[in-house]
Amino acid sequence: MIYSQQGFVHEQSRGYVWPEEENVLEKLDNWQDLKFGVLFHWGLYSVPGIVESWSICSEDEEWIPRDSTVSYEEYKRWYRGLKDQFNPVDFDPVQWSDVMEKAGMKYAIFTTKHHDGFNMFDTKESDFSIAKGPFKNHPKADVAKFVFEAFRQKEFMVGAYFSKPDWHSQYYWWDYFATPTRNVNYKIDRHPERWENFKQFTFNQLQELMTLYGDIDILWLDGGWVAPPRQDIDMDRIVAMARTSQPDLLVVDRTIRGKYENYQTPERSVPTEQLPYPWESCIPLSSDWGWIPNATFKTPAEVIAMLIEVTAKGGNLLLGVGPTPEGIIQPEVETILGEIGDWLKINGRGIYNTRITPDYHSGNVWFTAAKDGKTIYAHYVPDNGKEIPSVIEWEGNIPGKGSKVTLLHTNKPVKWMVDGNKTRIVLPVIKNHTNLPLVFSFETL
Structure with missing residues (x-):
């Protein structure tokens, strides 16, 4: 089953390597019991309601829309300037958690930083952050903290989505060169000290998330092109640090087969056959991951059918929902998810805690x-x-x-x-x- 696509879609990695740690295996088994989760994309892109991050990537792709009346550099300045407009004064993470609990969801993953490098947490490593703009004096300015807390209160597993590439960092997209693709824009072997700075920057941000934001169940790493051998960020060091604070952390280094891809994440699709290892289909409720105006949403029947097929094939369903620029889940989405939850109240025995x-x-x-x-x-x-x-x-x-x-x-x-x-x-x-x-x-x- 493949759904309409907008944006870059990660292919599924080939093969699977089971974790060796007993506590991680136990956590993985518990995660497989949950079956239904939510993935929140919320950031600068939510303000105008456009595709997340990708419009500042200069690759010539049909699904990367950009205003053709301005130059690429002008557009990038406009996009980054959205930080001065992003002021979600109605931000209500408890409303988010209430809606998702009523939907029958059991885990929640929040985008702490997408590829554009805009941080949805109060990082000390960058001023490009929700906590440094017009929202800075709001009592919930450290957005990620309050999202995680709201879902923990409902006994959800919580996860931090984090983009390995950072298109705002001078250690990844260096202004000295143009930015022709999604990749680092300089030769690492010619500028090894700059790459070392990027590795340390990434480590420091993940250390903040793993040590200052309470219990985290899942570290969901996106941007699979940042990987050995060309763009090695030293995952051994990162995971050792993370599991010092979060001992049974599930690490999902998407599409990078090996000990740090604790479950696979086929995007916008469901595998054609049953799989005997842990996986999760991540599929947005609309055509986009983030909020867009006048969106067309999947119906409750379509989502329930997806959930059934995914479960029968051995996976979990991670449904993408985009909060509004003001910081709430819009009524249309709440209604759809409520109908799904009503069905699960009656039929959830056939979904939760099941196996193939x-x-x-x-x-x-x-x-x-x-x-x-x-x-x-x-x-x-x-x-x-x-x-x-x-x-x-x-x-x-x-x-x-x-x-x-x-x-x-x-x-x-x-x-x-x-x-x-x-x-x-x-x-x-x-x-x-x-x-x-x-x-x-x-x-x-």
Whole structure:
């Protein structure tokens, strides 16, 4: 399943290396129980409602929009000048956490710094920060701190998104040269001291996040082109520091196969097949990660169908939501997420704390299994715009003889029969149903 794309999309890394630390493996297993999380992109790009960061990258790509009436350098100055306008006086992280809790989400990742280098936390390493502009005197000026606290209060796992490239830092995009691509714009072997400064700058910022912002469960590192051998930032040193303060930290060095990619992150897509290791599809609710005006959003039915497919294939779904420039979750998004949460209140048993089962897909039906393997959940996903038929059938995962098949929507047993390798379910009349997926639980043979 691949969704419409806007912006750079990370490809999925090939292969997986399991962590060796027992506490990290335990945390990873707990994370796999959660299934549904939120990723917040919020920054300078939210002020005009444009694609995050990428418009200041001078690569000639269709998805990198920029005002063609001004020069690149003029545009970059305009974009960076948005720091003097970003004043989200309605910022309400408790509202964020209330909305996401009602949506049935269980973990939250917040963008502390995107590629543009604008910091959404009170870093001592740069003045290019929400805490240094017109918002500086607000009691919640150290934005990341209050986002993390609001979600911890709801017992969410919390994660810090952090961009490894920094297009504002003179140690990465040096003004002495032009900035032709997303990469460092000087030759590291000719200017090794400048790269060492960048490595230390990155280390220092991550040290701030890992030591001054409470318990962090996930370090979600973006910008996979910053990696050995060409752009080595010494991940061994960074992770050793981070896990001194956060011993069971999950590190997600996106697309960099190895011991620091604790789970994979296919972007805007769902793998074609079931995967036997930890992964997460990150997909925005609209076409963009951040807030844009007049956005078209995925429907509750579309998100629930994604969540079911992702879960049946062994992953988690990380849904991208962009808070408004004023600092709240807009009503349209709250309504959509609320409907998803209402469905999960009834059917969440088939999603949370489940694992894969070998026969995981049959027609419109996807299967998940309880962690002990004793209970199977069959998720019927109706075709778009079509009524749910009175008889639902699937192949494989046959209920055990005499087993009770329960429709979670009513929490009552339904009539069923077996014909060869097919199970047929006869649906009763269902009151107050909105054509969203139906979930059945049963024990197999």
